[in-house]
Amino acid sequence: MEAKVLIPDPSRIKEELINKYPAKVAKKRSKSIVINDPETVPEVQANVRTVPGIITQRGCSYAGCKGVVLGPTRDIVNIVHGPIGCSFYAWLTRRNQTRPEKPTDENYITYCFSTDMQEEHVVFGGEKKLKVAIQEAYDLFHPKAIAIFSTCPVGLIGDDVHAASREMKEKLGDCNVFGFSCEGYRGVSQSAGHHIANNGVFKHMVGNNNTPAEGKFKLNLLGEYNIGGDAFEIERIFEKCGITLVASFSGNSTVRAIENAHMADLNVILCHRSINYMGDMMEVKYGIPWMKVNFVGAESSAKSLRKIAEYFGDEELKARIEAVIAEETPKVQAIIDEIRPRTEGKTAMLFVGGSRAHHYQDLFAELGMTTLAAGYEFAHRDDYEGREVLPKIKIDADSKNIEELKVSADPELYKPRKSEAELEELKAKGLEINGYEGMMKQMQKKSLVIDDVSHYESEKLIELYKPDIFCAGIKEKYVVQKMGVPLKQLHSYDYGGPYTGFEGAINFYKDIDRMVNNPVWKLIKAPWEKEESGSLEASYVTQ
Amino acid sequence: MAREGLTINPAKTCQPIGAMYAALGIHGCLPHSHGSQGCCSYHRSTLTRHYKEPVMASTSSFTEGASVFGGQANLLASIETIFSVYDPDVIAVHSTCLSETIGDDLQQITKKAKDDGKIPEGKYVIYASTPSFVGSHITGYANMVTGMAEQFAVSTGEKTDQINIVAGWMEPSDMREIKSLASLMDAKIVLFPDTSDVLDAPQTGKHEFYPKGGVTIDELRSTGDSKCSLALGCMSAEPAAIALDKKCKVPFETLDMPIGLSATDRFIMALSKAAGKPVPASITAERGRVVDVMADMEQYFYGKKVALFGDPDQIMPLTEFLLDLGMKPVHIVSGTPGNRFEKRMKEILERAPYANFKNGAQADMFLLHQWIKNEPVDLLIGNTYGKYIARDEDIPFVRFGFPILDRVGHSYFPSVGYSGAMRLIEKILGVLMDQQDRMALEEKFELVM
Numbered sequence: 001m002e003a004k005v006l007i008p009d010p011s012r013i014k015e016e017l018i019n020k021y022p023a024k025v026a027k028k029r030s031k032s033i034v035i036n037d038p039e040t041v042p043e044v045q046a047n048v049r050t051v052p053g054i055i056t057q058r059g060c061s062y063a064g065c066k067g068v069v070l071g072p073t074r075d076i077v078n079i080v081h082g083p084i085g086c087s088f089y090a091w092l093t094r095r096n097q098t099r100p101e102k103p104t105d106e107n108y109i110t111y112c113f114s115t116d117m118q119e120e121h122v123v124f125g126g127e128k129k130l131k132v133a134i135q136e137a138y139d140l141f142h143p144k145a146i147a148i149f150s151t152c153p154v155g156l157i158g159d160d161v162h163a164a165s166r167e168m169k170e171k172l173g174d175c176n177v178f179g180f181s182c183e184g185y186r187g188v189s190q191s192a193g194h195h196i197a198n199n200g201v202f203k204h205m206v207g208n209n210n211t212p213a214e215g216k217f218k219l220n221l222l223g224e225y226n227i228g229g230d231a232f233e234i235e236r237i238f239e240k241c242g243i244t245l246v247a248s249f250s251g252n253s254t255v256r257a258i259e260n261a262h263m264a265d266l267n268v269i270l271c272h273r274s275i276n277y278m279g280d281m282m283e284v285k286y287g288i289p290w291m292k293v294n295f296v297g298a299e300s301s302a303k304s305l306r307k308i309a310e311y312f313g314d315e316e317l318k319a320r321i322e323a324v325i326a327e328e329t330p331k332v333q334a335i336i337d338e339i340r341p342r343t344e345g346k347t348a349m350l351f352v353g354g355s356r357a358h359h360y361q362d363l364f365a366e367l368g369m370t371t372l373a374a375g376y377e378f379a380h381r382d383d384y385e386g387r388e389v390l391p392k393i394k395i396d397a398d399s400k401n402i403e404e405l406k407v408s409a410d411p412e413l414y415k416p417r418k419s420e421a422e423l424e425e426l427k428a429k430g431l432e433i434n435g436y437e438g439m440m441k442q443m444q445k446k447s448l449v450i451d452d453v454s455h456y457e458s459e460k461l462i463e464l465y466k467p468d469i470f471c472a473g474i475k476e477k478y479v480v481q482k483m484g485v486p487l488k489q490l491h492s493y494d495y496g497g498p499y500t501g502f503e504g505a506i507n508f509y510k511d512i513d514r515m516v517n518n519p520v521w522k523l524i525k526a527p528w529e530k531e532e533s534g535s536l537e538a539s540y541v542t543q
Numbered sequence: 544m545a546r547e548g549l550t551i552n553p554a555k556t557c558q559p560i561g562a563m564y565a566a567l568g569i570h571g572c573l574p575h576s577h578g579s580q581g582c583c584s585y586h587r588s589t590l591t592r593h594y595k596e597p598v599m600a601s602t603s604s605f606t607e608g609a610s611v612f613g614g615q616a617n618l619l620a621s622i623e624t625i626f627s628v629y630d631p632d633v634i635a636v637h638s639t640c641l642s643e644t645i646g647d648d649l650q651q652i653t654k655k656a657k658d659d660g661k662i663p664e665g666k667y668v669i670y671a672s673t674p675s676f677v678g679s680h681i682t683g684y685a686n687m688v689t690g691m692a693e694q695f696a697v698s699t700g701e702k703t704d705q706i707n708i709v710a711g712w713m714e715p716s717d718m719r720e721i722k723s724l725a726s727l728m729d730a731k732i733v734l735f736p737d738t739s740d741v742l743d744a745p746q747t748g749k750h751e752f753y754p755k756g757g758v759t760i761d762e763l764r765s766t767g768d769s770k771c772s773l774a775l776g777c778m779s780a781e782p783a784a785i786a787l788d789k790k791c792k793v794p795f796e797t798l799d800m801p802i803g804l805s806a807t808d809r810f811i812m813a814l815s816k817a818a819g820k821p822v823p824a825s826i827t828a829e830r831g832r833v834v835d836v837m838a839d840m841e842q843y844f845y846g847k848k849v850a851l852f853g854d855p856d857q858i859m860p861l862t863e864f865l866l867d868l869g870m871k872p873v874h875i876v877s878g879t880p881g882n883r884f885e886k887r888m889k890e891i892l893e894r895a896p897y898a899n900f901k902n903g904a905q906a907d908m909f910l911l912h913q914w915i916k917n918e919p920v921d922l923l924i925g926n927t928y929g930k931y932i933a934r935d936e937d938i939p940f941v942r943f944g945f946p947i948l949d950r951v952g953h954s955y956f957p958s959v960g961y962s963g964a965m966r967l968i969e970k971i972l973g974v975l976m977d978q979q980d981r982m983a984l985e986e987k988f989e990l991v992m
Contacts (some may be wrong), residue, residue, distance in 0.1 A: 020625050050580065050604045053615040053624030058604075083559025083640045083675035084550065084878070089585035091928070093948075110931055116550040117676050117906065122644055132548030140544060140551075152579055152641035153676065156610060184579035185610040185641060329768025375765050452651075455599070456628055459750065476589045479597040482750040524748045 010035045010446050013464050017450075017457045025051050032451040038441045042391075046451040047187045047380040049398065055455035057377045057473060058352065060184035062086055064193025064378070066149040067276055069201065072096035072225045072250040073107040073258065077143040079113040081130050081161055082151025084472035086184075087114035095227045095492050098252050106143060113137060116399060117153065126160045134168045138175055138243075144255045145205070148179040156185040157533045164489070176255070178204035188398050189452075191273065191354065195402050198277035201249070201258065202405065206282065207413065208259035215244025217312050218264045222278055222290065223271030223355070226251025228497020233504050234295050240324045241305060242317065248364045249275055262286045265417045266311055268293045268304070272436045273354025273379050283434065284407045287416035292432035297324035297362030298332040298505035307431050311418075328502035336366060337514045344368035346468035346516055349461060351453045351476075352490040354379040358439035360471060360490060363499070363508050372465050374439065377473075384449060386438035484524055486515040544715030551909035552928065554852045555878025557675035558683025561712065561779075562588040562637035563600055565687035568710070568718075568736020570757030573625060574600040576873060577618055577647065580641025593946040594715075594742045594954050599752060601625055601634075605641055613701050615655070622656045626663055629752065632760060636670040637687060643674035657678035664710060667760065669694045679879040680945075681854050683713045688736060688783040695760060698791035705769040706817045707793065708734045709783045711776025711800045712945070715722040715739040715756075720957035721775070721801075724811070727826055730818030733762045733769065735783075743954045749883035759954020771817050776800045776856030777883040794979045799887070800856045801959045803967070804833055810960075829961040836968055843975055843992075845869035850915050851924040852876045852908060853944035854882040857958075859891060861924065862942070864964065866894050867969075870922070874914040877898070877902040908932065922975060939974035943967070 014033050018026040031045035050056045062080075067090045070078055081085035091112035100107050113134045117126050134146055146168075161179030168236045169177040180200050184512045209455040224231050231251035238245050247261035267279045267290035279290030291311060293304035302325045309318040310354070346369045353530075357374045361532060364371055381389050427433050440449055451459060455476075462470060462483055470480045473491045480487040488494065488511070496511055498504040559576060563586045566574035576583035583602035590598040601624075603609070603617040619638065623691035625634055636649055649670035656662055671690035673683040688709060708725070710718055719739040720828040726730045738754025755859075766772075766787060770797035774784035782793035786904050808830070837844075848871045851858060853972050858877050867870045872895055877884070880903035894899050899914050908925075912932050915923075933940035947953050957963040976992055985991070 020628055022623060023629075025624060049606055050602075051620070051624060052604045053575075053601050053621030054604075055599060055601050056586075056604070058580050058582060059584035060579045063581050063584070079549070084553050084555060084679070085556050085560065085582070085585065085640075085675050086548075088553055088556040090591055091552075093588070095790050111909075112552050114550045114553060115548060116553070117640075118904075119674070119676050122640075122676050125656070129548045134548075136546050141550075152605075152610070152639070153644040156641070156644045183610075185605045185607055186580040188606060189580070304857070336581040397608065398606055473588075475584065475598070478591065478595055479599075479750050482597060482744070482746065482748075484746075485750040524746055 008464060010448055011380060013448065013461075016464060017460050020456065023054050025054070029454070033457075034449045036440050036443045036447045036449050037445050038443060041385050041440050044381060044384045044440075044449055044451055046376070046384060047188060047191060047378075047399070048396070050452055053430045056095050056452060057475060058189040058452060060190065060376055061186040061193035061196065062149060062151055062182045062184045063090065064184035064190030064196040064274070065091055065180050066193070067094055068190060068225065069194055069197035069250060070147055070149075072098065073253045073255065074098040074100060074109050075143060076145045076147050077108050077111075077113060077141060078147050078149065078485075079115065079133055079137060079138045080149045080151060080160065081126065081154050082117050084114050084116045087112050087153045088126070094225070096251060097226050097229050097232070099232065105131050106141070108141070108143065114318060120427065122157055122525070123160060125285060126154065127164050130159065130161065130164050131168055134177060138172050145176040145178075148177070149200065150179065150181050150183050152184045155181060155185075164346070176204065176208070176301065182405075184305070187402055191378040191380065192402050194274040198275060198281070199403055199405050202278060202281050205255065205258045207262050207285075207410070210413070211257060211260060211263070213246045213260060213263040215272060215307075217242065217314070218244045218246050219266040219268055219308065220246050220261050220264045221248040222267050222269045223275035223303055224248060224251045228493040230498040230504065232498040233498045233501040236503075237301070237305070237324065237501050241321050243308065262413060264288060266291060266308070267383040268308065269436075270295060271353070273376070273383050276436070279408045279434070281405060285410050285414065286410070287414050289418055289433055292436040294359050294362065295500040296359035296504070297366055298329070298502050300359070300362045301501050301505070302329070310429055310431060311426060329462060332502050332505055335509050339509050340368050342513055342517050348469045348471065349465070349467045350374040350471040350490070351377065351450070352472050353377055354383055356490045357471070358383070358442070361442065363505060364512075366505065367509055367512060369468070370504065371443060371447060373450060373461060374443060375450035375453050379451070381500070381529055382436065382438060384438050384440050384451070386441065388435050412530070459483070469512065486518065488512065488515060501502065546905050546965070550905060550907050551879050553907050554876050554911070555679035555681075557640070557680060558673035558678060558686065559588060559637050559639050559675060561680035561682065561684030562635070562687035563673050563675045564586075564590060564712070564738070565684045565691070565736045566635035566637070567598065567741050568738040568757055569633055569635065569691065569763070570759045571753045572635050572757065573629055573631040573633070573638045574747070575621060575625065575634050576600060576639060577614060577636050577649065578603060578604045578641040582639045589946055592948045595951060595975055596742045596744060596954075596956060597750065598742075601629070603642070610645060613645055615640050615652050618647070618652050618657055619661060622661050622668060626666060627642070631666070631753065633667045633669060635690070636686065636714065637673040637683065638671075639673070640675035643672065643676075648923035649911050665831060681712060681879045683778045685782045687782065689786045691735060691763055692766060692783040692787045693790060695788055696791050697756060697764045697768040699749060701768060702730055702770050703765070703768045705765065706730060706732045706814070707766045707769045707772035707784070707787065708732050709772055709774045709780040710734055710736060711774075711779035713775070713800060713956050714957070715743045716957040717959040717963065720962060724826065724960055725814060727823050728814060730814055730820055730822050733766055734758065735763060735766065767793065769793055771795060773798060773810075773813055774815060778879065778881055778889060779854040780856070781883070799860040799863070799865045801963075802857060802860035803964050804830070804837070804961075805863055806860035807960055807964060826961070832962045833961045833968070836965065839868060840968070840972055843972055846871060847921040847975065848873045848919070849922045849924060850874040850911060850920040852911050852929065853925050855879050855881060855902070857944055858888050859884070862888070862893050862895075864967065866891070870899055871895065871964045872918060873899045873918060874898070876906045876908070876911045878906055880904070924972065939978045941970045941974055
């Protein structure tokens with residue numbers, strides 16, 4: 001499909017984006033900047049090192065492990081082993097909302113725990129202090145679980161957080177203690193941390209509680225972190241549909257739920273990048289298939305619910321889901337009808353995350369807006385091109401350093417939820433069972449796909465395309481807005497949300513309408529700076 | 544329960560963010576973080592949330608290889624890329640716990656960059672060692688400001704009538720206010736660093752990668768010939784003044800940051816003396832207005848108990864100001880360690896022998912909260928994270944310090960000088976009187992207060 005709006009020649013634009021770089025840098029960047037063709041899907045260079053000195057959106061492995069995956073579970077005490085900063089910066093800044101069932105239930109989300117490593121620990125080792133910190137956290141809070149996160153110096157000085165955790169777990173007796181080697185220098189972005197987190201949660205938590213889960217249609221929600229209450233909206237919809245949510249990885253989750261997750265019959269994955277490892281490992285060990293879904297966008301939510309119904313193959317469930325969709329849709333449609341005349345034909349760019357830059361295109365499409373360019377901050381090729389490229393991805397030195405767990409079928413708990421034949425049948429019906437088609441097949445021909453976009457490239461893109469809205473994160477927010485273009489934060493939602501499901505879609509439409517049509521953008525020039533204002537002096541002279 | 548290993552809800556963060564903030568106060572400067580990408584990303588994010596402004600900075604993007612073999616190649620590559628793509632006048636490199644642990648020597652690497660011709664003519668690379676496992680963000684700020692002085696100041700042997708004012712960690716609004724007071728007094732000053740017109744830039748429809756503000760390189764060079772330095776804060780500003788004295792024989796005086804009445808009085812007198820200029824009537828009148836409000840509203844302040852947390856150079860004069868207002872600062876914590884800080888607090892707290900004060904290790908907000916539970920307070924003052932304690936205990940809360948992530952104003956309206964004192968008074972009165980209104984029984988609800 002050709003773009004509905006006029007877009008400039010992308011090959012010329014690609015030239016402009018890289019011509020200021022030193023030759024070596026330009027050569028490298030050119031492989032990450034691709035002109036899309038949804039039919040033939042070109043290769044995108046992704047998950048490679050950022051050139052030193054380039055202003056990047058990316059963060060580190062620790063951010064992906066502690067900040068993204070482990071952060072949202074409310075009853076784990078997360079102790080960051082290292083100097084104070086790492087724990088400080090990840091303190092409440094990701095908006096992972098959580099709702100304990102009772103006011104007395106444990107909730108450590110608002111706390112920041114650190115060993116506050118000092119020079120003496122860097123020189124003589126910090127394990128002793130770490131163990132003291134674990135003991136103190138236990139004495140103060142008696143949590144069910146304590147997780148330890150390694151920061152850069154920890155790996156270099158050789159503190160063994162895993163041994164310290166094992167020792168303390170044994171000593172404490174009724175508290176699960178486990179560590180993560182998620183030093184910031186591992187991998188090339190947050191992505192390494194997601195993988196490390198998946199491994200740790202799978203090894204130390206999943207499978208610890210074999211109490212059968214109640215309910216007829218039991219699933220886990222993977223890769224949903226309840227930013228701005230996204231998981232609450234999905235929970236609301238599931239409940240209406242009669243779907244039982246066993247565990248969420250990890251928005252609004254608890255230790256107990258995660259330990260019990262292997263009792264579900266399906267894993268649905270929202271953010272493929274951050275959690276696909278968990279889906280794969282649970283499939284191998286417990287026989288639970290995973291399926292890619294998307295609850296960002298009203299149509300996508302309806303489609304995803306129908307896929308879940310199809311998976312369980314139950315007529316009653318199908319009918320109930322149709323009833324829920326029929327009940328929710330008119331509210332959404334009423335808002336679209338009101339707003340769309342104001343957003344139709346406008347353009348957007350999305351450079352964010354490892355899945356959001358894909359999924360939010362659905363919401364823009366529902367508003368009649370065109371995505372001119374998109375890219376991820378820390379994704380891999382499969383998130384762009386689809387999982388069929390997995391066998392073709394070369395494992396480089398940076399990825400090799402991230403452990404791949406050897407997983408095999410659990411002798412007692414492995415139970416295939418669907419036979420091979422049933423799975424094939426579901427795939428034939430269009431369900432993405434253990435698969436993900438990636439972002440590019442959905443994007444228009446000649447749109448630009450850019451991995452790990454740099455600050456320089458973003459500014460150039462805005463200059464050349466003049467999009468009506470740009471989606472990225474807090475570091476980009478005010479840069480882009482200084483250029484007179486509204487920036488929607490798709491990590492923190494500009495402190496709004498939720499954006500998932502039906503209620504979320506309504507919130508998003510309203511926010512985008514507000515942003516692209518906000519009167520403030522017409523007030524930037526002072527009246528006396530506008531050309532048509534003429535000379536004040538002159539007008540006085542004529543009076 | 545006494546703790547030795549665990550810090551809970553810290554009242555400090557790490558050195559590099561302070562270095563990044565300070566470096567933004569040089570015109571045409573790109574701060575560079577020599578470490579993993581996460582450091583740079585976190586610092587930029589935090590500063591951006593605090594200022595709601597672009598915060599540009601680059602990173603050496605360490606991977607496992609660099610961490611094992613040393614970060615020299617990454618820094619040299621960074622310098623080359625930065626000058627060709629972002630074209631700054633200065634790159635201000637700060638280290639991180641990662642590069643410090645592996646022992647990267649910034650002086651040696653920047654020298655190599657120069658020798659290898661990677662630094663274009665007329666451009667500069669300065670550096671500061673800012674290991675996250677020593678001190679706090681305040682230490683990092685002080686180290687970068689010291690780096691500016693040491694690496695730029697030149698002594699020609701001929702003294703000028705210029706006064707250096709070394710800004711402690713304060714807001715762009717505060718720096719603007721200091722400059723405005725000096726200009727009212729007709730004192731010739733150079734203020735560094737200076738983040739005004741950098742982190743409070745106007746909306747113009749154009750992103751200025753290097754906004755118009757910031758101390759210029761020429762100004763920094765000239766600090767070596769200044770007749771004296773006034774360091775505003777013994778923790779965040781004094782080290783740079785000491786360095787200038789050592790390198791260029793510029794005598795200095797260290798003052799509390801001019802927050803509140805008494806500290807501003809001392810600053811005004813010191814500036815007047817250094818400049819050899821009388822205090823203009825307009826400043827005296829402004830002071831008079833502050834005292835007038837203090838007297839008019841004394842009943843709302845007197846005897847009220849206050850808990851506060853934050854950074855040393857702000858905590859010290861603020862505590863003194865609370866005492867001047869007749870309030871009782873009963874609980875005070877700061878995560879930043881330091882003998883100068885402890886000594887000065889001891890002096891100030893001679894007027895408040897009842898006060899709990901702790902700084903350094905485990906001087907965190909969890910401790911502060913415990914203290915508050917044991918002895919409740921009428922007012923809490925501190926950065927945004929205080930809102931959780933304020934909500935739990937239903938305490939009126941004034942946001943003050945770094946970071947403030949949930950309100951605006953701090954970067955536009957000063958906390959220093961007499962106008963800063965007036966702003967603090969207004970904020971404190973506002974929350975105290977709002978609370979009184981909110982809690983008042985129907986028959987006790989007052990129209991005039």
